[in-house]
Amino acid sequence: MTAAANxxxxxxxxxxxxxxxxxxxxxxxRALDAISLKVYPGEVYAIIGANGAGKSTLLxxxxxxxxxxxxxxxxxGADVTALRPERRARQGIVxxxxxxxxxxxxxxxxxLKVGATYARPGPWTIERVYETFDWMRGRRSQRTAQLSGxxxxxxxxxxxxxxxxxxxxxxxxxxGLAPVIVQRIYGMxxxxxxxxxxxxxxxxxxxxxLRVASRLQCLLEGRTTxxxxxxxxxxxxxxxxxxxxxGAAAVLGEGSES
Amino acid sequence: xxxxxxxRAAESFRVTRSQRNVVWTGVGAVVVVVVLALFPxxxxxxxxxxxxxxxxxxxxxxxWNLLAGYAGLVSVGQQGxxxxxxxFVLIFALHGLSPFVALPVAAIACGVAAxxxxxxxxxxxxxxxxxxxxxxxxxxxxxxxxxxxxxGGTGLPVPGFTGMSPTLLTAYTYWIGLAVTVAALLAVYLxxxxxxxxxxxxxxxxxxxxxxxxxxxxxxxxxxxxVAGVGCxxxxxxxxxxxxxxxxxxxxxVSWTAEMAFATIIGGLGTIEGPIIGTVVYMVLQQTLASYNxxxxxILGLVAILVALFARRxxxxxxxEHLRVRLFPVGYWLRLAGGNxxxxxxx
Amino acid sequence: xxxxxxxxxGVLTGGLYALFACGLSLMFxxxxxxxxxxxDLAVVAGYVGVGVITVTNIPxxxxxxxxxxxxxxxxxxxxRTLIQSALNRGVLTTLIVxxxxxxxxxxxxxxxxxxxxxxxxxxxxxxxxxxxxxxxVELPYLLLVIFAVAVAVLLGLQWFLSRSSYGRLVxxxxxxxxxxxxxxxxxxxxxxxxxxLALGTVALxxxxxxxxxxxxxxxxxxxxxxxxxVAVVIGGLGSLWGTLLGGxxxxxxxxxxxxxxxxxxxxxxxxxxxLVLVLRPQGLVSRRAQS
Numbered sequence: 001m002t003a004a005a006n007x008x009x010x011x012x013x014x015x016x017x018x019x020x021x022x023x024x025x026x027x028x029x030r031a032l033d034a035i036s037l038k039v040y041p042g043e044v045y046a047i048i049g050a051n052g053a054g055k056s057t058l059l060x061x062x063x064x065x066x067x068x069x070x071x072x073x074x075x076x077g078a079d080v081t082a083l084r085p086e087r088r089a090r091q092g093i094v095x096x097x098x099x100x101x102x103x104x105x106x107x108x109x110x111x112l113k114v115g116a117t118y119a120r121p122g123p124w125t126i127e128r129v130y131e132t133f134d135w136m137r138g139r140r141s142q143r144t145a146q147l148s149g150x151x152x153x154x155x156x157x158x159x160x161x162x163x164x165x166x167x168x169x170x171x172x173x174x175x176g177l178a179p180v181i182v183q184r185i186y187g188m189x190x191x192x193x194x195x196x197x198x199x200x201x202x203x204x205x206x207x208x209x210l211r212v213a214s215r216l217q218c219l220l221e222g223r224t225t226x227x228x229x230x231x232x233x234x235x236x237x238x239x240x241x242x243x244x245x246x247g248a249a250a251v252l253g254e255g256s257e258s
Numbered sequence: 259x260x261x262x263x264x265x266r267a268a269e270s271f272r273v274t275r276s277q278r279n280v281v282w283t284g285v286g287a288v289v290v291v292v293v294l295a296l297f298p299x300x301x302x303x304x305x306x307x308x309x310x311x312x313x314x315x316x317x318x319x320x321x322w323n324l325l326a327g328y329a330g331l332v333s334v335g336q337q338g339x340x341x342x343x344x345x346f347v348l349i350f351a352l353h354g355l356s357p358f359v360a361l362p363v364a365a366i367a368c369g370v371a372a373x374x375x376x377x378x379x380x381x382x383x384x385x386x387x388x389x390x391x392x393x394x395x396x397x398x399x400x401x402x403x404x405x406x407x408x409x410g411g412t413g414l415p416v417p418g419f420t421g422m423s424p425t426l427l428t429a430y431t432y433w434i435g436l437a438v439t440v441a442a443l444l445a446v447y448l449x450x451x452x453x454x455x456x457x458x459x460x461x462x463x464x465x466x467x468x469x470x471x472x473x474x475x476x477x478x479x480x481x482x483x484x485v486a487g488v489g490c491x492x493x494x495x496x497x498x499x500x501x502x503x504x505x506x507x508x509x510x511x512v513s514w515t516a517e518m519a520f521a522t523i524i525g526g527l528g529t530i531e532g533p534i535i536g537t538v539v540y541m542v543l544q545q546t547l548a549s550y551n552x553x554x555x556x557i558l559g560l561v562a563i564l565v566a567l568f569a570r571r572x573x574x575x576x577x578x579e580h581l582r583v584r585l586f587p588v589g590y591w592l593r594l595a596g597g598n599x600x601x602x603x604x605x
Numbered sequence: 606x607x608x609x610x611x612x613x614x615g616v617l618t619g620g621l622y623a624l625f626a627c628g629l630s631l632m633f634x635x636x637x638x639x640x641x642x643x644x645d646l647a648v649v650a651g652y653v654g655v656g657v658i659t660v661t662n663i664p665x666x667x668x669x670x671x672x673x674x675x676x677x678x679x680x681x682x683x684x685r686t687l688i689q690s691a692l693n694r695g696v697l698t699t700l701i702v703x704x705x706x707x708x709x710x711x712x713x714x715x716x717x718x719x720x721x722x723x724x725x726x727x728x729x730x731x732x733x734x735x736x737x738x739x740x741x742v743e744l745p746y747l748l749l750v751i752f753a754v755a756v757a758v759l760l761g762l763q764w765f766l767s768r769s770s771y772g773r774l775v776x777x778x779x780x781x782x783x784x785x786x787x788x789x790x791x792x793x794x795x796x797x798x799x800x801x802l803a804l805g806t807v808a809l810x811x812x813x814x815x816x817x818x819x820x821x822x823x824x825x826x827x828x829x830x831x832x833x834x835v836a837v838v839i840g841g842l843g844s845l846w847g848t849l850l851g852g853x854x855x856x857x858x859x860x861x862x863x864x865x866x867x868x869x870x871x872x873x874x875x876x877x878x879x880l881v882l883v884l885r886p887q888g889l890v891s892r893r894a895q896s
Binding site for chain 3: 063064065084086089090094095097101102105111113114115118119160163
């Protein structure tokens with residue numbers, strides 16, 4: 001594979017996170033159909049697609065909450081497909097779930113402490129989270145059920161960070177939040193990445209995803225319809241892949257030469 | 259990436275309630291009932307007494323199956339209705355009504371009593387609902403025991419049997435037990451075939467989906483609770499008649515719940531045929547192990563645990579899977595042109 | 606003045622009932638399980654205590670130190686094996702399995718120990734002695750101690766849940782099992798800990814009960830389970846201290862009922878329960894949050 005075809009990565013890097021031929025069923029419905037991707041250390045990989053395309057299912061399967069029928073999930077080359085979600089979390093695959101899912105009866109600080117219980121060694125501590133999100137320290141004894149949506153999202157991210165993940169999975173950060181808040185949260189991403197994190201994110205808001213991602217993939221009805229870097233793909237291609245319109249040139253597999 | 263799905267080629271199909279074999283089942287059922295009705299002429303009174311016990315358990319089991327298997331209500335307090343039914347018979351008999359005539363009245367009275375009781379406990383969630391029904395049953399017993407006119411804590415003989423010859427008494431008791439059981443099974447069958455039955459089967463399969471589809475879940479449950487009250491009350495009335503007396507500690511004993519629950523579970527929860535098989539197994543176990551005292555209950559409990567964990571649909575479920583037989587057709591069959599049958603929404 | 610004594614007795618019995626109830630409340634709060642064998646396991650603890658004392662002849666109070674931890678460990682393994690398998694299959698299965706367990710335990714006890722009742726500590730001053738307050742009020746030593754122990758247990762549980770890291774995990778798992786998994790917590794293990802606490806406390810209650818009254822195989826359901834449940838509902842679902850309040854209200858209701866008519870003791874308690882169910886179904890202690 002040439003460097004260009006790889007989307008700009010040298011091909012002797014081991015991907016930190018790899019998904020190979022993943023197929024997942026929800027009962028009778030095939031939610032994911034032979035999905036593959038590779039996420040390299042330090043990059044932001046975005047999965048985009050409409051509602052029901054299978055994006056969250058993909059993330060949840062990587063986190064271990066869904067069983068796959070076929071396919072594998074590999075962390076730094078090691079097969080984690082058989083591991084339970086809590087084991088994967090302890091190994092470094094930490095997800096910020098869709099809808100925040102904070103522990104409502106616990107305070108902000110207690111939520112962070114839970115996140116830190118099985119933390120790996122690393123730069124992130126509760127102190128550091130308070131330094132990064134400066135409003136949090138003053139409200140740390142407040143029960144999270146009383147926070148606004150954007151504040152909850154930040155706490156949820158903080159809860160994941162204190163575990164010092166190797167791969168951070170972000171599931172629909174923008175869900176239910178005002179655009180201004182979404183901008184602010186995504187604006188903090190560089191700070192988070194500066195500590196050497198790798199991010200795999202799922203996002204319905206395509207423009208936001210294109211702004212932060214180093215590489216992306218589009219899903220439709222459980223299948224990959226587009227793969228490449230934001231620079232490589234045109235708006236028309238994204239639209240076609242997102243909505244599944246025939247007649248537009250949907251690009252599969254190899255990156256496009258533009 | 260539009261999938262090339264045009265409209266599927268129109269297949270001719272029709273929807274029927276039952277397969278061919280059910281006609282034979284209907285005939286078979288009538289034959290069985292007729293044969294059973296002849297028993298008092300054919301067998302000793304010891305056997306008919308045993309059968310009456312079996313009738314009581316079968317009626318109770320069908321009711322518990324309706325509650326737990328279809329409405330999702332695990333009640334550990336149905337013994338309250340058993341005792342209530344027995345005591346209603348006593349009360350009516352004390353006022354001059356023949357106990358046999360009093361039975362249907364007692365059963366209906368239990369149904370009426372079920373309404374306020376439902377209102378008391380319906381807001382509780384499953385596990386707490388279960389214990390609440392138990393408390394209700396205990397409260398009913400304690401309340402009734404206060405009345406010395408009803409025999410207080412020791413009970414009373416039921417009047418209205420004097421002057422009857424023993425053979426006639428045994429026969430009448432047997433027949434009324436048979437009638438109650440047939441009525442109970444018929445009622446369950448008809449209920450599940452009705453529109454309420456659709457709601458119940460939906461609850462049985464997936465409660466959240468049933469609620470969100472707008473099905474009148476609360477009303478269906480209320481109806482089931484009342485029907486179960488009537489059924490268990492009728493069983494209690496048969497008990498009073500067969501024992502010729504009422505006794506609070508026996509009539510309100512929680513072991514009735516244990517019996518009906520385990521007969522249902524072992525036979526097959528959520529199937530109409532299940533309680534029948536379960537009752538047979540229960541009676542066989544009881545008779546063979548009777549000399550070992552509490553052992554048969556221990557074994558029953560262990561088997562029920564194993565069945566609940568590993569064979570969810572019980573013995574009938576195992577039969578059903580291998581023979582694909584339905585004695586009581588309440589489901590829908592989709593018959594495609596070409597003669598292939600595909601079962602519709604299960605049962 | 607006999608009434609005052611009745612109320613005092615009722616308050617003190619509330620402590621015993623709180624011991625019965627807090628485990629039930631904990632298990633429901635954390636894993637949404639109502640263990641129908643809850644009371645029977647308390648009776649098992651009592652019988653184990655009787656056995657331990659008979660075999661080793663150690664002082665009664667020392668036997669607590671053996672029985673309670675043993676039952677807690679049993680609780681952990683019962684949860685990890687039987688109850689977890691039932692939970693994986695749904696609420697209905699869990700109720701059926703615990704009902705079956707209750708039946709098996711009761712009948713096994715009946716079979717091996719007969720229906721005769723047992724007790725421990727008969728003859729100890731702790732059990733028979735009491736303070737006198739004035740001429741009408743008796744404060745039995747045993748009930749005082751049980752009440753104090755109940756308060757200590759509730760304080761301990763509260764401390765555990767709010768201050769320790771495992772307690773935090775328990776609360777987190779109770780709030781959102783999946784999110785806790787994503788934070789690295791094995792919820793099955795956390796459930797096991799909750800069950801261990803529940804069984805430990807109810808074992809304490811069972812042992813105390815065998816000193817206060819006598820044990821027989823059916824006491825698990827007739828007395829312990831029903832009283833525990835009533836205390837939880839009166840006090841308020843989801844509140845640990847509510848179980849103490851509920852126990853106290855139940856105890857007082859029973860004692861007052863007994864004053865009116867000696868055989869109305871149980872009925873009075875249940876009627877108050879029904880009253881609370883009708884008038885204030887969420888219980889007396891208003892719920893601040895899901896436990």
